[in-house]
Amino acid sequence: MEQMKDNLPEVDMEKLRIVLDVKERYLSGALPLDEARAILRERVKTLRPYEIALAEQELKTFEDDECRKEDIQQMMVLFQDVLDRSRPDLPEDHPIMCYIRENDAMRGLLKQVEELAQYPVIKNQWLELYDELHKHRLHLSRKQNQLYSILERKGFDRPTTTMWLLDDFIRDEVRDARRLLEEDREEEFIAMQPVIVADILDLIEKEETVLYPTSLAMIRPDEFEEMKAGDREIGFAWIKVGAGNRTEESKKPLPATEAAGFASDLAALLGKYGFTGGSTPGQLLEVATGQMTLEQINLVYKHMPVDFSYVDENEIVRFYTDTDHRVFPRSKNVIGRDVKNCHPRTSVHLVEEIIDKFRRGEQDEVDFWINKPGLFIYIYYVAVRDEEGRFRGILEMMQDCTRIRSLEGSRTLLSWDKSNKAASKHSDAPYSAPATTPAPEAPSTTDKQAEGESEYVSCSCMKGASHAPKAPEAPQAEASTSTPAVEASAPERAKTATEITGATRLKDLLEQHSWLKAKLPEINPAFKMLSTPLARIMIPKATVAMMSERSGMPLTELIAQLQRVISEHKG
Template sequence: MKKDIQYVTIDGRGEHESFKECVTKALKELKPNEGLHVIKDFEPFPLYKMMENKGFEKSVEKVSEEEYHVYFSPVPVDEVNNIKMSENLNLDQTKLKNILDIKVSYLKGHLSLDEAKAKLNQSVDKVTAQEFAICEQYIQQYGITDEELTNRMDEILEIFADVLVTNSLDLPLGHPIRTYLEEVKAIRKVLKDIESMKYKKFIKNQWVELYDQLSAINIHFARKQNQLFPALEDKGFDKPSKIMWTLDNNIKDIVKKAMYCLASDEEQKFLNLQDEVIEMVEDMMVKEEEILYPTAMDLISDEEFVKIRKGDDEIGYCLIDTPPLYGSEKEETTVSHNKDLMKDLQSLLKKHGVLESTSTENILDVSQGKLTLEQINLIFKHLKVDLSYVDEEEIVKFYSDTKHRVFPRSPGVIGRKVQNCHPKESVHTVEEIIKAFKSGEHDEAEFWLEMGGKFIYIIYTAVRDEKGNFKGVLEMMQDVTRIRSLEGNQRLLSWGNK
């Protein structure tokens, strides 16, 4: 049943090529609490998923076999049960609705920046990082795309400048958020050195040293994307991986551009980039401090942070030493307790003849041979190729834990939607591959790229069972730089790569 709200009508009967564009345009122009009334000469099934993803629910009225009326209504802000994030926060729905209305009115062009800022200042005394974050989750239902939100985030933060408050975080050493904050301090020190170097005599080697330090910011990004973002997504807060990932990539691109200018001795061009580099990196860190970290502290439990800390070491740290363990005493107690429990259980099973021996691991029948679980894991660990497996539900289920990984991985990626493991610029390629594999149109997709002096080969393979049913995607990645350089024959034993 349609709701008692204003609807913008789009009569798409007979229209096919331009219909989707009309809907997209109408969505951008919708005011808060407005919906879309679509008329078609067939039931517009392809539109349903798109509108659902944008936060709209539907009501369908069939007038005849050749006339359908579909009413798309925005899901009310107070219906927060479908977002896990809301379960972890104490939310004032009226306040959230007010904040959203002002933000949407500005983004739709109904209010100027100054008008929106003044209206917000009159409406609320303060807005917490958590309230700001939850509003970002709902804004898409008003036709605001992630791309637009990313591009206009600085404007939005300016509207909230007088009322946005951030709690000071006093955390123990080893806590993952404390580690991010320590890295932010270290990055700011590099930015300060860059700022002072701009006015000194240009000495290339000094700049090279500074940019070697700044390039370590990629580790900060990798840990955030592989460790922190998955934990937040599990709570329903997916905007960081959709928005901040793009901001991070923009920083990586401009740092890479500056390093290229430096290496090419384009001195003035390099110097001209420095203000933009400083501004972009500082802007990213402010967003982390004011929004990302406080929200993470409210949403993620201490037990989850203990698990996150375990995976952080696999990726490494940016400009700081490896932090101490976090929650280690509690962890060691739990491990000791579990070992005692397993020992007692094994003794009991052996007593009743269920286990013949507790000294050897069970042998598993694999497709060709018999292996223990330990042997299987050792084989994966020693392969000279990186493997990742995504199941038929598009969930990351496995990656090989090798020492030479081309791209970083951590346990936080397991159980994550594969789309959330990529920046939005490449998600369409991932989805295209999966779609082609599911339909049976293709079975392989290969890529290769040159990166940091290495030549990387990547191949995606459709995984199918004996009946041909799609069971997922296997990604295989390898640094083949040395292999490409080999010539002639090597028939005699030779140790190492010398």
């Protein structure tokens, strides 16, 4: 694993020891504030945010819940004379600037919370405000699955081990407050509002003071460019982010070790176990029961009707099937990551228990399932062992079994009716089974994170996809309520494709043009989510305006593209 200091400008470690010593003595009351500031001015002079992060990473022992307990305002008072807190000058679509823009939007919502708390409770007003606060989960999910992941690989794992707990604590605080409101426990609900405001502002301050500046110092521009696709898939809270194009600089080929994708990873894995020759296009590989080219192997995995993830015997995530219909979004940043770091610390013990029992041979399999109205997701883990019985890792299988569970009677004759899921994907027939059949969200590891309520554990580190936990109330599901568009009236829904407006419902478009869903990802990659099980939740509620917000495309451009695709198909 890389060391954090190797990914930063040269740092004077002795200076950092002085910083930690002054900080600890000040917090314990052994050093007055004026004296502590004087020492810092004289001996430290200037302090970069990443130097604080490095000091915590390298010189301080881990403490449970330390991020939540630390008073960031107190730290700012101590370091105000030496710490650089300038706001970065970045393009609006830069991953870090997206986080900062979301924080600015959250500050506006928190002002509304403070203002509304002064008046008698009007339930609908608060519910609308909490609908907006709920979108903060998208912000947290991107951090945990995208940003924490790459920082961890570079040796900075404090966000994973400390800040993630604070993220989840705040997520649960907002959820619990809403429940109080729904249960008409108004006094308790109002009493929670100052606490929620203070805790969220504390998190924002910690992000902007240390996390984001440190990320900018450690992550290369080309790596930020690579992050953008995963960020768009997870989604954004309150802000619009265009699809954008990679800069010419970012299009330059990466070093082979970084540019290697799914195919090269699989080839290396096959080579490790004696199946050589995979690097030559078209060359057959001797697999266990047959011969296949690497391209064929990739295609088989790409079309698997179920999702697979593999964690090796060293507890490193090595592989997942990147299918269009996957149950939960996943990010390639999980590859090469310790599976335990793909989960919040509150659920790591479950991951460790599964691995331990599999490794010891006490258990060979365990399963979980998510059962909600109109949705049944099955998750299964099996210990992978070689011919000698040695533990070689864990295979996770996940499947949306909603339709399977609903089947009755028998079918023994070929039928191409709408219940045949395959028919709707590439057919122009007047139906769209996937639009009404499949549906949820979050990396297997994400269910725990996004909802904070599900009990199953995912070893695939997707989160959200990747902090195991983008699970089921996934950010994608949130997209269905993210835009305050007015529901279309019956006359509006009856309009033809050339009269598409922001209020036009996606469901109505797909009923008129069943082939359209397969074309939507060509308009914007964000629409690939409509081929996942989340579609059942998203499609009935989504309007074109919601699609615009979700994808980051201007509404007029989206409408024009929809009309173009429909017109070309008719032609």
